[in-house]
Amino acid sequence: MSKEWPLWEVFIRSQHGLAHKHVGSLHAPDAEMAVNNARDVYTRRNEGVSIWVVRAVDIVASSPADKGMLFEPANSKVYRHPTFFPMPEEVKNL
Amino acid sequence: MYTTEFEKQKKLVSTEDPEKLAAFEARVAADEFIEPKDWMPEAYRRTLTRQISQHAHSEIVGMLPEGNWISRAPSLRRKAILLAKVQDEAGHGLYLYSAAETLGTSRQEMIEALHSGKAKYSTIFNYPTLTWADIGAVGWLVDGAAIMNQVPLQRTSYGPYARAMVRVCKEESFHQRQGYEIMMVMCAGTADQKRMAQDALNRWWWPSLMMFGPSDAESVNSAQSAQWRIKLFSNDELRQRMVDQTVPQAEFLGLTVPDPDLKFNTDTGHYEFGAIDWSEFTNVLKGNGPCNKERLKTRVKAWDDGAWFREALVAYADKKAARAAA
Ligand SMILES: [Fe+2]
Numbered sequence: 001m002s003k004e005w006p007l008w009e010v011f012i013r014s015q016h017g018l019a020h021k022h023v024g025s026l027h028a029p030d031a032e033m034a035v036n037n038a039r040d041v042y043t044r045r046n047e048g049v050s051i052w053v054v055r056a057v058d059i060v061a062s063s064p065a066d067k068g069m070l071f072e073p074a075n076s077k078v079y080r081h082p083t084f085f086p087m088p089e090e091v092k093n094l
Numbered sequence: 095m096y097t098t099e100f101e102k103q104k105k106l107v108s109t110e111d112p113e114k115l116a117a118f119e120a121r122v123a124a125d126e127f128i129e130p131k132d133w134m135p136e137a138y139r140r141t142l143t144r145q146i147s148q149h150a151h152s153e154i155v156g157m158l159p160e161g162n163w164i165s166r167a168p169s170l171r172r173k174a175i176l177l178a179k180v181q182d183e184a185g186h187g188l189y190l191y192s193a194a195e196t197l198g199t200s201r202q203e204m205i206e207a208l209h210s211g212k213a214k215y216s217t218i219f220n221y222p223t224l225t226w227a228d229i230g231a232v233g234w235l236v237d238g239a240a241i242m243n244q245v246p247l248q249r250t251s252y253g254p255y256a257r258a259m260v261r262v263c264k265e266e267s268f269h270q271r272q273g274y275e276i277m278m279v280m281c282a283g284t285a286d287q288k289r290m291a292q293d294a295l296n297r298w299w300w301p302s303l304m305m306f307g308p309s310d311a312e313s314v315n316s317a318q319s320a321q322w323r324i325k326l327f328s329n330d331e332l333r334q335r336m337v338d339q340t341v342p343q344a345e346f347l348g349l350t351v352p353d354p355d356l357k358f359n360t361d362t363g364h365y366e367f368g369a370i371d372w373s374e375f376t377n378v379l380k381g382n383g384p385c386n387k388e389r390l391k392t393r394v395k396a397w398d399d400g401a402w403f404r405e406a407l408v409a410y411a412d413k414k415a416a417r418a419a420a
């Protein structure tokens with residue numbers, strides 16, 4: 001084989017109403033074959049009702065080194081959760 | 095197991111940054127998963143690349159001993175089941191190659207390593223499947239041993255490997271059951287059929303136990319691999335579980351396990367079993383098993399025979415892309 005087939009990331013919607021979820025990757029020469037191969041590799045047991053394939057090189061990912069910068073600010077904002085606000089027992093429907 | 099472990103590594107003098115190494119080991123110890131872009135020690139990357147690619151090769155070569163029975167399966171039902179089973183093994187190989195690639199080795203390199211004979215795969219697939227009963231024994235024992243090894247690997251420290259194992263394990267128990275069902279049917283059949291089942295057990299029993307790899311005393315990598323959660327149980331522990339689980343299943347079939355030293359120890363609750371002939375294992379590993387040459391030849395031929403098709407797909411993709419660009 002002269003050139004290696006590009007890598008595709010595969011996303012499957014398992015049921016209507018749910019989001020597509022990353023399930024793995026595969027190599028294929030083009031998008032059409034990527035969908036066909038994803039059908040055979042990742043949905044042999046009715047795992048899906050819809051397939052997305054995306055070229056792996058087109059995915060932009062955050063870097064593990066930026067984890068702190070990206071996600072730590074949310075740690076101190078506990079007031080974003082309803083449990084931050086205790087409510088008296090006798091007050092209903094809140 | 096699906097890896098061979100005989101390529102012993104020299105004790106590595108670590109040249110890693112001690113701070114990064116300590117942080118990495120703390121994450122592993124805290125049962126966290128390591129992801130492709132995370133920092134990892136070179137030895138971890140190398141060990142995993144070898145282990146996952148060998149596992150992938152085993153799935154792929156593992157299709158051959160069963161694949162050659164698809165056209166000779168005794169009924170349409172058996173044929174459809176065996177076809178689905180072998181197709182699953184292809185899927186397992188693909189999940190695993192993808193996982194290994196995330197460590198930085200290309201698919202092409204791995205396939206070339208297999209085809210050149212440089213890479214290893216499980217010794218078990220170098221034994222022949224002589225009769226239909228062998229297909230039963232392989233599903234029952236070989237997939238049974240694979241499950242024993244793969245279930246703990248769902249918790250291995252490398253995320254892509256662990257996730258591949260989750261998928262594999264979901265599919266694997268059908269493999270073992272269809273094999274055991276073949277054995278049940280044969281053992282309930284004619285005297286000749288039962289003899290075939292016994293003969294298959296006789297030939298597959300010891301090679302299946304060897305699948306777990308050399309005894310703990312011989313595996314030098316174990317401590318490091320255990321610390322890095324690449325290996326969760328020792329070879330001997332898994333082998334013992336396999337024996338404990340399988341002997342009663344053989345008894346149910348009315349078959350005799352081919353080990354005169356086998357006996358149940360009521361104190362320990364475990365079976366004691368006879369000595370394994372490791373010279374046979376080493377010999378098969380070195381390439382002198384009954385089918386080593388034939389397996390590799392068949393695999394390379396399938397790859398070469400498919401070259402025109404792969405090239406046509408690329409030509410078609412290129413043509414479509416050129417038209418879309420025009
Ligand atoms: Fe498998």
Ligand SMILES: [Fe+2]
Pocket residue numbers: 183237240266269
């Ligand atoms: Fe299997």
